[in-house]
Amino acid sequence: MKAVLLNEHGGADNLHLGDAPDPVAGAGEIVVDIHAASVNGADPKVRVGNGRYKLDKFPHILGRDFSGIVSQVGAGVTDFAVGDAVFGVTEQGIEGAYAEKIAINAAIVAKKPDSLSHDDAAALGLVSLTALTAIEDTAHLKAGQTILIQGGAGGVAGFAVQLAKHLGAKVIATASAGNHAYVRGLGADQVIDYNKEDFTKIGPICDVVFDTVGGGVRAGSYKVLKSGGRLVWISLGPEGVTRADVETLKPDVKRDRAHLLRLLELLKVGAVKPPAITFYKLSQAAEAHKVSEARHLQGKLVFDVC
Numbered sequence: 001m002k003a004v005l006l007n008e009h010g011g012a013d014n015l016h017l018g019d020a021p022d023p024v025a026g027a028g029e030i031v032v033d034i035h036a037a038s039v040n041g042a043d044p045k046v047r048v049g050n051g052r053y054k055l056d057k058f059p060h061i062l063g064r065d066f067s068g069i070v071s072q073v074g075a076g077v078t079d080f081a082v083g084d085a086v087f088g089v090t091e092q093g094i095e096g097a098y099a100e101k102i103a104i105n106a107a108i109v110a111k112k113p114d115s116l117s118h119d120d121a122a123a124l125g126l127v128s129l130t131a132l133t134a135i136e137d138t139a140h141l142k143a144g145q146t147i148l149i150q151g152g153a154g155g156v157a158g159f160a161v162q163l164a165k166h167l168g169a170k171v172i173a174t175a176s177a178g179n180h181a182y183v184r185g186l187g188a189d190q191v192i193d194y195n196k197e198d199f200t201k202i203g204p205i206c207d208v209v210f211d212t213v214g215g216g217v218r219a220g221s222y223k224v225l226k227s228g229g230r231l232v233w234i235s236l237g238p239e240g241v242t243r244a245d246v247e248t249l250k251p252d253v254k255r256d257r258a259h260l261l262r263l264l265e266l267l268k269v270g271a272v273k274p275p276a277i278t279f280y281k282l283s284q285a286a287e288a289h290k291v292s293e294a295r296h297l298q299g300k301l302v303f304d305v306c
Contacts, residue, residue: 003099004285005059009049012289017282020061023096023103025074030106032086034068035118037097039280039301040126041154041235044293046095062285063097065089065125067118068305077106085112087121089129089255098285100305110260116267120274123300126253127155127275128263130234133251134210135163139232143168145207148199148224150217152188153179155300156234157212158275161186164210166271172206174199174213182276182298200224211235222246275299 003020025031043062045053067087070080080086088109096102112121134156135141147164151157152173164171165187173188180191192199200223209221211233218237225231227245234251242248266272276299280288288301 001100002282003061004282006047006062007059009047009055012047012286014047015285015289020099023101025072025103027075028077028106029074029103030070030077030080030109031072031101031103032066032068033071033101034066034097034099034305036122036305037063037066037303038122038125039288039292040064041292044289047289061096061099063095063099065122066097066102067112067121080106086110087112087125088260089125091255098282098303108255108257110257113264119277119302119304123155123275123277123302124263127159127300129255129259130156130251130253131159131163132259132262133253134232134234135160138249138251139208139210139230141167141169141208146170146172146205147208147210148206148221149173149210150221151212152183152191153298154212155275157210158186158299159272160210161188162272166266172202176296179298208232211237277302279304
């Protein structure tokens with residue numbers, strides 16, 4: 001099969017399209033012929049290899065979420081058959097979606113409805129798991145509460161904006177000026193231009209902050225929380241910066257079918273919609289990574305595999 005291979009840590013130009021062995025379905029697994037796979041914010045970090053992202057084996061195939069067609073079924077798998085359209089996210093610590101095929105634990109994959117394209121399914125996989133775990137399972141956001149979502153135009157944050165609005169919260173988001181219309185279209189009640197405005201000036205009015213940006217944004221986020229509020233984060237911030245009267249929480253984003261089915265429920269009732277997508281071929285992986293690292297995109301970057 002063709003796959004994007006990383007032969008050593010480094011810059012985006014270290015990604016090269018090459019040949020890799022076809023995967024085989026083990027017990028409890030399926031092999032999926034991938035039609036679409038997406039780029040996530042962690043992918044360039046794995047490529048560079050700093051800290052916890054350092055790899056010990058090469059060549060490595062990046063990629064966590066995908067959509068495609070089942071081509072093999074392993075022993076013990078009874079809920080899928082060859083020809084089924086499915087989508088999912090690889091287990092934590094396991095990658096391999098920048099490729100034409102992937103073997104994966106069948107228990108964490110869901111069937112893709114005909115109403116959802118492969119591109120949209122791949123774009124929604126990990127962002128939906130992350131946002132659902134952060135907003136519903138960790139922040140326990142309720143109707144009538146106020147949430148600030150940092151970096152509202154991104155894939156995870158954009159899904160979070162829609163989810164929070166569906167749950168009945170007042171939604172404030174930060175975004176660059178060029179993304180304001182997009183974020184408002186997702187349901188944000190107020191959008192703050194982080195290049196021109198100090199978001200901390202809104203004062204301690206928030207029950208929840210969802211930080212997808214990290215760095216100094218995390219420290220500032222404490223200033224807008226009410227006493228007893230929750231700061232939920234997925235991007236690293238400064239060490240030792242906390243606030244005694246609020247909770248600082250990192251969501252444990254498990255891969256499971258239940259959250260993918262929750263996504264499908266939300267799509268069915270129109271509570272969320274797929275993100276804006278910019279398409280690439282697998283051969284353009286280096287270019288896609290450069291765009292991802294710039295961190296100013298709307299929605300998701302998706303590889304149109306076949």
